[in-house]
Amino acid sequence: MLTENELKRYERQIRIFGGEGQERLKNAKVFIAGAGGLGSSISIYLAAAGIGRIRIVDHEKIELSNLNRQILHWDKDIGKKKAASAEEKLKKINPYVRVEAISETIEENNVLALVDDFDLIVDAMDNFHTRYILNRAAIAKNIPLFHGAINGLYGQATTIIPGKTACLKCIFPEPPPSMTFPVIGATCGVIGCIQVTEVIKHLVKMGSSLENKLLLWDGLNTKIDEIEIERTPSCEDCGWK
Amino acid sequence: MKVTVKPFLFIRDALGDQREIEVKLDSPATISDLLTTLRRDYGLPDEIPVGRGVFKLFDGNEVRNMVVLKNARSIKSLEGLETKLEDGAEIALFPPVVGG
Numbered sequence A: 001m002l003t004e005n006e007l008k009r010y011e012r013q014i015r016i017f018g019g020e021g022q023e024r025l026k027n028a029k030v031f032i033a034g035a036g037g038l039g040s041s042i043s044i045y046l047a048a049a050g051i052g053r054i055r056i057v058d059h060e061k062i063e064l065s066n067l068n069r070q071i072l073h074w075d076k077d078i079g080k081k082k083a084a085s086a087e088e089k090l091k092k093i094n095p096y097v098r099v100e101a102i103s104e105t106i107e108e109n110n111v112l113a114l115v116d117d118f119d120l121i122v123d124a125m126d127n128f129h130t131r132y133i134l135n136r137a138a139i140a141k142n143i144p145l146f147h148g149a150i151n152g153l154y155g156q157a158t159t160i161i162p163g164k165t166a167c168l169k170c171i172f173p174e175p176p177p178s179m180t181f182p183v184i185g186a187t188c189g190v191i192g193c194i195q196v197t198e199v200i201k202h203l204v205k206m207g208s209s210l211e212n213k214l215l216l217w218d219g220l221n222t223k224i225d226e227i228e229i230e231r232t233p234s235c236e237d238c239g240w241k
Numbered sequence B: 001m002k003v004t005v006k007p008f009l010f011i012r013d014a015l016g017d018q019r020e021i022e023v024k025l026d027s028p029a030t031i032s033d034l035l036t037t038l039r040r041d042y043g044l045p046d047e048i049p050v051g052r053g054v055f056k057l058f059d060g061n062e063v064r065n066m067v068v069l070k071n072a073r074s075i076k077s078l079e080g081l082e083t084k085l086e087d088g089a090e091i092a093l094f095p096p097v098v099g100g
């Protein structure tokens, strides 16, 4: 049940999906992989929206050069763990959310334990090695994966429903080369907010989503495009499903 | 045969900001033939300046930073550059984005 205070806090969005939608958000358990640029905008908006339980995982420490985009972390936090900084800020943004921040590296051997009992995974990673680990975990647990990635003024996002849509490995059978990517914070904001919108719609069961579509954000020319994608029957990650 | 090429992001900019390009090819043709034609006749460059950096699409004949889909499927899960094309095929070209 929502308290009087919660009904007031979420009034403007309850007008969209009703009290029962808000209850769904409150009962949801969301796993966020990464507390960097994407992880900042994703976790801030999910916390503000009233997701009941958020687990956010990142093993890094905050550096000065993170601060142009990682808005969860402030000047005073340089040198601290991103997980601790994330937990402090998210609890302050919304005390109704149960936040657990974990300072660990997501690996093949701990991912299933980390995401255990969570309803969905939001990808806020900066490399495809870890994204593939999340992809396999989502398929194994049969939970959705909300993918996002950014570079410079460009970004992409898609929503992966195991057994139904193309997975990350269907679209990118081989990892694109990793690089130190340039970026403005606003690109993380655009893509992170698209991922959050996808998560909220999924939870409150509204609208249509980026299933089998890769959304591309072209910030340089202010354009959004969609690319149709299809499952690969022989996909090494989801082909069996 | 005729195939439709859909370039995205700065690859589209490099091809004159066209959403779709119809390309005529002699049959039989492969993805490799299509890319050769795009580079020779349509001005698809080997590298594209992006911000203060450069995005390399090709290294010689090897495709570098470009995802190629044929009819919504990655050519890497098909026959790569030797993937055969048929009349009406749709080819999407876009740069992968990896950061977070």
Ligand SMILES: [Zn+2]
Residues within 6 Å of the ligand: A166, A167, A168, A169, A170, A171, A231, A232, A235, A236, A237, A238, A239
């Ligand atoms: Zn797959």
